[in-house]
Structures are given as C-alpha cells and as structure tokens.
Amino acid sequence: DEAERVLDGIEARCIKDHGKPLDEPEPDNVALSGKGRFADMWQPPYRRRALMLIVFHVFQAIGFFGFGNWLPALLSGQGLSVTHSLAYAFVITLAYPLGPLLFVKFANRFENKWQIVGSALGAMIFGSLFAFQTSAAGLIFCGIMITFCNAWLSFSYHSYQGELFPTNIRARAVGFCYSFSRLSTVFSSLLIGIFLDHFGTPGVLAFIVGSMLIVIVTIGRFGPRTRNLALEQIAHR
Numbered sequence: 001d002e003a004e005r006v007l008d009g010i011e012a013r014c015i016k017d018h019g020k021p022l023d024e025p026e027p028d029n030v031a032l033s034g035k036g037r038f039a040d041m042w043q044p045p046y047r048r049r050a051l052m053l054i055v056f057h058v059f060q061a062i063g064f065f066g067f068g069n070w071l072p073a074l075l076s077g078q079g080l081s082v083t084h085s086l087a088y089a090f091v092i093t094l095a096y097p098l099g100p101l102l103f104v105k106f107a108n109r110f111e112n113k114w115q116i117v118g119s120a121l122g123a124m125i126f127g128s129l130f131a132f133q134t135s136a137a138g139l140i141f142c143g144i145m146i147t148f149c150n151a152w153l154s155f156s157y158h159s160y161q162g163e164l165f166p167t168n169i170r171a172r173a174v175g176f177c178y179s180f181s182r183l184s185t186v187f188s189s190l191l192i193g194i195f196l197d198h199f200g201t202p203g204v205l206a207f208i209v210g211s212m213l214i215v216i217v218t219i220g221r222f223g224p225r226t227r228n229l230a231l232e233q234i235a236h237r
Contacts, residue, residue, distance in 0.1 A: 036168030077201030092143035099151030
C-alpha cells in the first residue's frame with residue numbers, strides 16, 4: 001500500500017509536469033538473463049554504440065576540460081594580467097553549478113542525443129566568439145556561455161550513455177567507454193600546452209571547437225534515439 005501511494009504521487013507529479021495523462025505501460029517483452037561479459041559489448045548492436053562513445057569521449061574531454069582547466073591561461077593569452085585572469089575565471093566557473101539548475105526544467109523533455117548536439121554546438125559558437133573578445137564583458141559573457149554549454153553537455157551524456165546498453169553489461173560498457181575520456185584528458189593537456197605556446201589562445205580555441213564538431217557529427221549521425229523508450233527496448237533496437 002505504501003509503495004502504491006509513493007508511485008501514485010510520482011505519477012501525479014509527472015502528469016502535472018507534462019500536462020497530459022501518462023501512456024499506459026507496455027508489457028516488458030525483453031528477457032535478459034545471465035552475467036554479462038566484456039565480449040558481449042562487442043556484439044551487434046552494442047559494438048557500434050561502444051565505438052561511438054569511445055570517439056565521443058575522446059573529443060568531449062578535449063572540449064570540456066580544455067576550456068575549464070586552462071581558463072586562466074586562455075584569459076592571460078587574451079592580454080589580461082594574472083590577477084584579472086583569476087578573477088574572471090572565478091566568475092566564469094560559477095556557471096558550472098548554476099547551469100544544471102537552469103536546465104533541470106527541460107532536461108527530460110527533449111531527446112538526449114540532440115541535447116548533446118545542441119550543447120556542443122553552443123560551445124563551438126561561444127568558443128569561436130571568445131577568441132575575438134577584447135573587453136572584460138565579452139570575455140566573461142562568452143566564458144559563462146561556454147561553461148553553461150559544458151554543464152549541459154555533461155548531464156546529457158551521462159544520462160544518454162547509460163541508456164545504450166542492456167542491464168547485464170551496462171556498468172561495464174559505460175565504464176570502459178568513459179575511461180577514454182580520462183586518457184584523452186592526459187594527452188590533450190599536453191597538446192593544449194603546445195598549442196597555447198605556438199598559436200596562442202585562438203589556436204587552443206580552434207582545437208577545442210574542432211573537437212566539439214567531431215562530437216556533434218559522432219552523436220548526431222550515429223547516436224540512437226532513446227526518449228520515451230524503456231531501457232531494455234533501447235538496448236535491443
């Protein structure tokens with residue numbers, strides 16, 4: 001009885017948010033059993049999804065951490081003093097916790113793959129504009145918008161990647177694919193240092209923008225739809 005009351009309350013809130021009655025639940029006709037193996041991740045259709053996520057994580061890490069971790073240096077490269085660079089970086093990074101709070105109202109109302117594409121596109125646009133800013137207001141505005149887009153990208157792909165694999169291999173597959181973002185961060189940090197030394201802030205931002213373009217193409221072209229589908233239905237599409 002208590003469980004039913006809790007579920008009824010959840011359904012009532014969902015109906016209020018969506019403004020219409022919920023669809024009738026469909027019977028689950030997908031039966032999974034047995035312990036998942038690493039080799040299962042490389043069977044169709046999961047192999048394509050795993051490769052897609054590996055490519056995605058390599059390049060999203062460049063875009064996400066390339067801007068966030070190197071922000072003071074990028075601001076210095078735009079001619080600001082160390083003191084001003086750190087002050088501006090502090091203001092810009094405040095957008096990281098604020099971004100998810102602003103997006104929470106519509107996070108579940110749109111397809112996750114298109115939220116990833118949209119956030120990466122936003123990071124591309126404002127990253128390109130950032131390179132041409134000379135005023136404090138312009139740098140802070142573009143920096144905040146890049147940070148908002150990065151936060152949007154982060155919560156979107158964390159939700160999305162967990163939807164692409166069946167329960168018995170989900171944790172293993174997602175963890176394996178996500179590990180490539182950690183490897184990418186190590187090597188991209190070295191590359192960004194080289195780019196900053198030889199090409200300045202515009203060169204680093206071009207590298208980041210190019211990485212986000214690869215993210216857009218990878219997810220937009222190869223990412224399956226997941227909205228309004230049960231997890232196991234998605235896994236077997």
